[in-house]
Amino acid sequence: MDIKELYQEIILDHGKNPRNKNICKDFNKDAKGHNPLCGDKVHIYLKLDNEKKLENISFEGEGCAISMASASIMTEIIKGKQFNIAKKIQEDFLNMIKEGSKLNMNSLTDTENMTMMSLSGVKRFPMRVKCATLAWHTFIEAVEGNKKIVNTEN
Amino acid sequence: MDTKEIKSKFPIFKNKVNGKQLVYLDSANSSQKPKTVIDRISKFYSKEFSNVGRSVHSLAVTATNRFEETRDLMKKYINAKYREEIIFTKNATEAINLVASTYGEKFIESGDEILITELEHHANYVPWHFIREKKGAIIKFAKCNDKGEVDIDEIKKLITNKTKIIAITHISNVTGAIMPIKKIVDLASQKKIPVLVDGCQGAPHVKVDMQELGCDFYAISCHKMYGPTGVGILYAKKKWVDALPPYQGGGGMIEEVKKNNITFPGSPTKFEAGTLQTAEVVGFSESIKFIKDVGIKNIMKHEKEILEYGLEKIKKNNSVKIIGEPKNRGSIISFTIKGIHPHDIATILDEDGVAIRAGHHCCQILHDKMGLAASARASLGIYNSKEDIDILSNAIKKCNKIFNN
């Protein structure tokens, strides 16, 4: 396959100009993710309201284009959604990256679908799967977990 | 040097990677293996295999002889004085752990100082950290300067009456800096401080002569020396193999075992517990022969030529920053590209069959110091050619193109 399938314009754009890369002031949950093999780091901050809506979500971190783009894309897509929907999107995303399955959320707009699918090329690069999934695992940890640190090695 | 001929001795280069000819620039991580080494292991298992040093049947005698021949070859190759000074371990990491545990246990007390450098691989820091924790010792780090080397004066400054060991790398696996081992040993011996050298990047690339260097310990990973995985060597001076207690306990390393008392034999037996990586040790004898056949002087000359060609070529690309500028550099070029993470570089290079390493190369202290989370590293072996460098250089340009910078 062509390397350009991995480094698509959308990914390069999100990698260079990440969206929601800050510490959102109103956050009430957060978690850190670390990929010790690569050194990729993300810290997810989010505000979950009483109705379990993701009122705000942002991230900080450093790492490769894939990990930063993936975090940026994730925050853009799940911001404002109900947590249970966002969790389904996460599962859908992981299936796409790991199993190569199609996205089957029908509540997403075409643009959202396309943006997420831009990361599907990662499937063909097994060493990079962890880069793409780090932020997504960390997001779930921020809401549900008690570990507060996601480590891709265990 | 005819690298085509050299490459033809390594079966791996017959394979394509992503449809491309393999350009292997990750030898600092682990080197490729000549066919003679691979065949030797196969022959050993097919015709000579048995456990060593235990049974009296013919196969056991043959296997034991072959195994011990590697020890003799290595003794000669690094010019050790006695064969007891050559101890087989599973890698350099285990060799360093052996010294840290046994020496640390016996000779390091609370408040004593262990002197290492900011260049060290985790293999030459973490084992000392364990001793720090266990004994309440102190680890001092000799600072690395902005050229990526450690100045001998910096080491001198840190030596005190409490210094119990100096543990330093021979050649940095990140900046490539070649350390002035002999001078450091001279300095240390005035104060009777033993010196351990992490020789991982030394032994495969430069001449190493134990009697000339004079260090007390020298750790080697044979898989970086065109040898099999699972074999490491600890050179330890005679006085230390006599003075240090056994490392691990088990079969093969005892003299007499009674219910209330156990006695141990001398070196190397007392340090080699359990069944060892027999076939790999035997296979490694062919690596030594290979290096001897090519000649370490020729290896040094060839790698220097390719290194200089590589440095010059890569420097021409303005977006690339080479890490360190040591006066004496081993066959290592670590670099970063503006705006592109090293892992992205490695993935894009791989697409063109170019294998490099990206990460902190087990040197987090050094990367933190340089303000980097990771770097890309191209490291050379005897098989690399100027053409490999050209392909690397073009692949780097491709990174620039994809990332539009």
Ligand SMILES: Cc1ncc(COP(=O)(O)O)c(C=O)c1O
């Ligand atoms: C300088 C240095 N020390 C130690 C090691 C550890 O070698 P091994 O993993 O074979 O024990 C390496 C290899 O990466 C190295 O480059």
